[in-house]
Amino acid sequence: AQKVTQAQTEISVVEKEDVTLDCVYETRDTTYYLFWYKQPPSGELVFLIRRNSFDEQNEISGRYSWNFQKSTSSFNFTITASQVVDSAVYFCALSEAGAGANSKLTFGKGITLSVRP
Amino acid sequence: KAGVTQTPRYLIKTRGQQVTLSCSPISGHRSVSWYQQTPGQGLQFLFEYFSETQRNKGNFPGRFSGRQFSNSRSEMNVSTLELGDSALYLCASSLTTSPGENIQYFGAGTRLSVL
Numbered sequence: 001a002q003k004v005t006q007a008q009t010e011i012s013v014v015e016k017e018d019v020t021l022d023c024v025y026e027t028r029d030t031t032y033y034l035f036w037y038k039q040p041p042s043g044e045l046v047f048l049i050r051r052n053s054f055d056e057q058n059e060i061s062g063r064y065s066w067n068f069q070k071s072t073s074s075f076n077f078t079i080t081a082s083q084v085v086d087s088a089v090y091f092c093a094l095s096e097a098g099a100g101a102n103s104k105l106t107f108g109k110g111i112t113l114s115v116r117p
Numbered sequence: 118k119a120g121v122t123q124t125p126r127y128l129i130k131t132r133g134q135q136v137t138l139s140c141s142p143i144s145g146h147r148s149v150s151w152y153q154q155t156p157g158q159g160l161q162f163l164f165e166y167f168s169e170t171q172r173n174k175g176n177f178p179g180r181f182s183g184r185q186f187s188n189s190r191s192e193m194n195v196s197t198l199e200l201g202d203s204a205l206y207l208c209a210s211s212l213t214t215s216p217g218e219n220i221q222y223f224g225a226g227t228r229l230s231v232l
Contacts, residue, residue, distance in 0.1 A: 044120075103221060104173055105209075110160075
């Protein structure tokens with residue numbers, strides 16, 4: 001069975017601080033996909049990034065960066081120089097990709113990030 | 118390009134009633150998935166439809182059902198509502214059902230309150 005654990009529940013930082021959101025996953029599949037979504041107060045889940053299990057190359061996109069480590073089953077997300085607009089709930093998710101796989105996403109419980117001015 | 122549209126945004130129902138929620142996917146997307154979000158259980162997968170066929174179903178009672186039309190629009194229905202059905206119901210669309218080929222894009226959700 002798949003499982004995604006986001007041990008942090010709430011994080012509060014002051015604007016311009018860097019913040020890292022942790023994600024640990026469990027799966028028996030050798031092929032899988034990992035995602036990060038952001039949910040602002042409006043409710044819509046906004047897609048941020050997808051990584052497949054064969055691509056451990058870390059990525060930087062503007063103020064966002066992701067650190068994927070298969071050895072520790074972690075897929076962490078860092079926001080550099082945080083801004084008030086980054087305040088939202090952030091979800092890590094996992095989907096299978098092996099034979100018979102489908103689109104079902106298994107989500108973590110989410111991390112509420114508050115960025116104070 | 119329009120995103121995923123869910124209607125209505127808010128609903129208030131009483132126990133025992135039934136409710137139908139609607140989802141219009143992104144143009145060209147053929148797969149629609151539904152998720153329930155509650156403070157206690159978080160985001161849970163309900164079901165997925167592709168080409169008018171249910172492809173996968175989560176661990177929910179039979180009171181939860183859905184369908185997909187030929188234009189890929191989808192509806193979900195909850196019968197005999199219970200207080201615990203109060204939640205944000207999110208719809209997501211993607212090009213196909215293959216996780217290797219698609220990203221799920223979500224709508225803003227329908228917030229259902231059962232009194």
